[in-house]
Each structure stands twice: as structure tokens, then as C-alpha cells.
Amino acid sequence: MSSSPSPLSARGSRLALLVVGLCWLAVLFDGLDMFIYGSVLPHLLETGTFGLTPDRAGDLGSYATFGMLIGALAAGTIADRIGRKKLMVSCVALFSLASGLCALADGVAVFGLGRTLAGVGLGGLLPTAISMVSDYAPRGRGAIVIGLLMTAHHAGGILSAYVAKWLVEPVGWRAAFWVCVLPLLFAPVLARFLPESLSFLVAKGRTEEARALAARYDVEVPAARSAKAGPGERWANLVTLFRGREWTQTLLYWLASFGGLLLVYGVATWLPTLMRAEGYELGSALSFVVVFNLGGIVGMLVAGRAADRFGAPRISAIWFALTAAGVYLLSVHMPMTVTMIVVFLTGVFLNSAQTMIYATVSIRSHPDNRATAVGWTSGMGRFGAVFGPWLGGQLLASNQGDWGFTAFALAGVSSMVFIGAAALRTPPTAAQDGPREQQLAAH
Template sequence: MSREASAWVRPLAWTAVLLDGFDLVVLGTVLPVLLRDHVWGLTPGTASAVSTAGLVGMTLGALAIGTVTDRIGRRKALIFAVTAFSACTALCALAPSAFVFGLLRFLAGLGLGGCLPTAITLVTEHARAGKGGSATTTVMTGYHVGAVLTALLGIGLIPALGWRAMFVAGALPAVVLVPLMVKFLPESEVFEAVAARRERPSARDVVRGLFSGGFLRATIAFWVTSFMGLVLVYGLNTWLPEIMRQAGYQLGAALGLLLTLNLGGVAGLLVAGFAADRAGIRRSTITWFLAAAAFLALLSVRLPGFGLYAAVFLAGSFVFSAQVLVYAYVGRTYGDALRATGLGWAAGIGRLGAICGPVVGGALLSAGIAYPWGFYAFALIGLAGAAGALAVRTGSAAKNPQRTVKVRRG
């Protein structure tokens, strides 16, 4: 494959991951308007159901598309995922009822759930030897850039054009991105080599491979770690402003802390990739979760202005990049025949944590103990993530993952 063709992989994958960042924030930007204007008679309860529907769709999409990617190829799977997500997101702007809106969010989630694991698989397989960690973390900066841009877009777009315009804006990138992917996105040479040998395992055998050949312990440990990581990501993004308000900070300062948290995430990803390539992916993942736990615990202490923003920035740096290091770790642990499936299932199980994170924060707020106990709870979750990464072990058979699945020739 030419160097020119490979050069397209990272920017196209980065843009696809940016859509995941869009989805992280977009519902939070439009729900206050929907509730305030009583659109469709929406209540906080039905709004929570709509939010959960999207996350359930992402979970199922991640679980399914990883396996599909190991069957049909990374290129086709990513193009399909982006197209499906963007089409359903555009239709959200036309939704006539809360039920249809929730259904479209679910269907968009199915496509979006496949973007992240497939994009990471492609980037990992096109990365230079020893640079897989930094390639993964660099691409995942798109996630936080997308979240920040969407929040800023909401500030300017919703007052001028209304909430529906946000979903039109979220679908527009596909008008340019999908044709570029069709024309320029190359298939992974790893997948092409497997296809050329006609050694494509069935979907059942690919999934079974995650639990055999020495991978059982690693698979479960990755699921635990990914779950804990996304509890932190979604719990903090959803409730940090309200927790800080409960602590006595003004709303403007609380929203500023949320922006600081995500800016720290972008910076942390660049440092984490550098560390993973030099110190090793396992050691870096464990260290990042431990550091995340330490800075989350520190937020339970009332700090002076600069110290508070510095602590939140560092917490974001370690929390968000710890989760991305999990994906890089998965990509290095499973071999060519299982990589996309392993990433898809780790991301899918992790999405359950994305559902639980806001629930945990909401329960602590309802009980009136989110500050300081919420930060202690999140710190414990960070420690659980470190323990999960520490537990990753693979048996000797896992050194040749192609032998862990049955292949169908012809």
C-alpha cells in the first residue's frame, strides 16, 4: 500500500471519532430547550429514557460491528457506521414525537457505536511499529474536540435557529466525509492478508475466540476496565457542573470547570500516547487510572481558584486518556483475527458504564452527598479500573491469536 493512501487513514478516522464527541454533548445542549418549551410534553423522566435509548444503541452497535468488521473489512464497516449514524441524526431534526425521537437516537447509536472501535482498529493496523499507542490517542483527541465544538455550536446555533438545527449540523459532516472515505480510505493490509488466505472465521468463532486460547482472563479484565473508564467519562461530563454548584461554586465557574475538564482530556491524550509507546501500554494504563483516582479524590477538597482549575485539568487529562489507553491495550493484546471484535466488545461493555455513570452521579446528587462523596466514589471507580488493567493476562496460546479461532476456507 502506498504511503499516500495510508496518509488518509488518520484524518478520516479522526473525523469519524469526532462524531462520537458530538453525540456526547448534543443531547445535553438541546434537552434544556425541549424541557423548557414542553416539546412533545417531554418530562425529565422521558428525557432520561431518550438518553438511555441512544446509549443502548451504541452498546449494541459496538458489540455487533466489531464482529462484522472482522468479517467484511474495516473500510466497509466504518463507511457504513458513519452513513447510518449521520442519516438517523439528520432525521432527528424532523422527529414528530418523543417516541420517534428516542427511536432515531437508538438507531443513530447503532451506527455510532461502530465508529470508534472500527476507527481505532484501522489506525492501529496502519500505525508504524511501536507507535500504536500514540496513533490511538491522537485519533481519540477528535472525541474531545467534537465535544468542545458541539458545546460552542449549541451556544450560537440554538438561540438563532432552534434545537433542530443542532441535528442538521451533526449530520452535515457526512456529506463531505463519506465521499472522501469511499474514494480515499484504504482497507487494512492486515485484513486483506487474512482475506487473501481465505481464512475468515465465522462470526460465532470470532466471538468464541475472545474466551479461548488464553484470552478469557484478559477479555473479562478489559470489560471491567472499559466499564469503569466510561463510568468516569460520562458521570463527570454529565454531573460535574451540578456537583460543583452543590459545593458552592457559581454556575459560570461550574461550566468553566467542565470545559477545563475536556481541554485536559485533549492534552492528556497526547501525553498518554507518548508514554505508552515508551513505557509500555500495560504500565501506562495502570498508572493513568491510579493518577485519575488521585486527582478525583483531590477535588473533594476546596481549593483556591487556580489550584481548582489545575486539579480539574489534570483529572480530565488522566480520566479521559486512561479510557483510551484501554482501547490501545486491547488493540495490542488481540491479534489480527480478533482485534476489531475485541475492541468492539470492550467498547460495547464500556457503554454500559456510560449508562451507569450518570445514574451514579444523579443518585449521589439526589441524596445530597455528591460533594465531597461523589469524588470519593469516582476515585474508587478509578482504582477499580486500575485493578482491571492489572488483572490483564494472556495465556501462551494467545501469542498466536490466529490459532484460537476456527477458520472457514473458501
């Protein structure tokens, strides 16, 4: 299957830079909003805010990921129908306003509603942004561009730790959520400057608009593809993912994403609290969040380059194996320096392992079906994201925190198996595509 068109001139790189830059900022705010709950959670538990206990805190963490499940499942289909730009702007506005609701909450019900609504926006933004940058990625560089985009998510995680560190103790936890409302100011910027996907414009018959955009930045207009289904068939793009032998690939991606997101969001929600349970002060526990996300940034860049050379599914499988080892080691009491190194390396492998699943799906998908493929892979994985925070809360509530690391490590092993199986298979349509498509499908 082919990747989307790539810039073919020096001037064309301006378009890729513009798209990646704007999407990077949007995903930065996504990461800030996602990680802020885990960063303030130790304070909420320590002060008994809303009468929180570890198991109820785990439930609250799952509310956001449940919202992300809804957002991710809906995003691909909606983006393929109305456009990725409009959806991205809507998602940024939604999770920003929802954070304001959390800041104003006077009880668990309102706070939980805010986190759920924020999750819908967060879940819809990420797969849409990945699809958008994939449209403009240079040929053979799809994985590294997606990896670069995902560094923003971890930069947002680092920012959340500092927001919590600087504001929670002196001002209160509500101030941290008010900071998460500020991305609302970015929505008009996104609406003004982010171009629409060229492949989307062509697929919708808006060829003059696509030509004008392409002429402005001196890039090629993608060739129109014949429609696979009538416009009235709402689920046509989803059905395409199960045609022929593609259903096995689709299920392998979904299962790998389930384990990967269980691991990602379980650790993201509970890492500061688990480290507090190990005897570290709040400041030190938040430092682990910073180190973990610094590792995530490094991992995205390393994994992206490695995936472009050796194949995204192969790199993802190796990374999940290394992640499982690192997460398991966190259950062992070690000197502070060694623990920091393990947390950093775990961040390197954990976050990029899941992203390489998205890279695999994105690169192997047709442009007119890419948002649906990535969105549903992310969406089905969100079941794991919902389960991870809940599982961590249940284990902590029963004083079995160490088993949390073991459970998360086993999730990493399962994702290694599923994406590894996908790596051994060649997409059945690859043989029918041209040489460039076969080269990209190998990734």
C-alpha cells in the same frame, strides 16, 4: 501476538497519514454527536423541554449509550466479515441521520429513538476506526497513533460546547442537533478515499486488491495467516478470545472497560449540569466541557507516548488512579481557578486511561481478530456507559449530586485494579511469537 504491518518506506507514510487523517475526522464527528446531548442538557432541564426531570434525562443519556453497546458489540464481528471501510461509512451516515431525527422530535419517545440509533452508529465507529489505524501504525507506535486518533473525540467534545454556547440560547436546542447532521456530507468522502484494511483483504483472499493498494503506496502486503476456524462459524473470532488462558485476560479487559466507560460517559453527560448545580452560569458550565476535553487531547498524546515506552496497561492503571482522585476533588467546593485546573487534569487522565485499555487490546491482538477483540472490549464496557448516565440522573433527582462524583471516582478505582491485574500478566501466546511480537505484546 503481532501488530499489523507498518509502512516501511517514506512513501508508505502517505498511506498512514491518509488513514489516520480520514479516521480522525470521522471520530471528530463521533465526539460532536456524543457530547452534544450533555452540552444542551442544562438548557433542556431549565426550560422543561419534553417535561424532562433529572432522572428522565439520565434515562435519555443511557439510550445513546445502550445503542453504543449494540453498535460496539456488533461492529467487530461485522467489520471482520465485510470490511472496516464499509462499516465506518455506514456508522457515520447512521449517527448523522439519527441526529436529524432528534432535531425533529416532538416528544421524548422520538428523541430517545434518535439518540438510540445515533448510539448504534457511534458505538460501531470508534472500535472500527481504532482497528483501522492500528493496521497502518508504524512499528512500536501503535499506542501513540491510537492516542492521536482519540484526540479527535475530545476535539468533537470541545466543538459541541461551542455549538451549544453559540446556538442554544439565540436559536434553540434543535439547531445544535441539525449541526450534527452535517457529517452526512463526509460519508461519501470517506467512501471514496479511505482504503480498506490490508490485513482484512488478505484474510478474505482478496490478495490482488491488497497488492494493488500496497504497490500504490509502496508498503508491504501482510503475510496470510492460516484460518483458525471455518468461514461458516460466525462466532469463531469471539471464541478465540477465551481459548486457553486468554479468558482471564479478556475478562480483566472487559471489567476494566466497564468501570472506565461508566466514568467517561457519566462525567461526559453530567459535568455541565453538575457544575450548574454548584452555582455556575450556563456559559461557565460549558467552559468546563471545553477545559475537560482540552485535557483529554493533551492526555491522549502524553499517554500514547508513555504507553509505547512503558506499556499501555501500566499507564492505564496509573491514569485511572489519578482520575479517581481528580473526580473526587470535584465534589469539593474550590476557587474557580483551582476548579478549572482540576477539571483539566481530570480530562488529561480520565479519557486517555480508557483509551489505553483499547490500545492494550489492539496491540496484543492478531490482525485478523483485532476488530473483534477491540469491539467486544468496548461493547462490554458499554454496560458501564449505560449505567453511568442513569446513575448520575438518579443521584441528582434525589439531591445527592455530590455523591455522583464519589460514585464515579470509585468506578475509576475499580478499573485501576482490573487493568493493573492485566498488566501483571503476560499474554500466554507471547512466548510462542517471534521477537517483534514479544516486544509488542509487552505493551
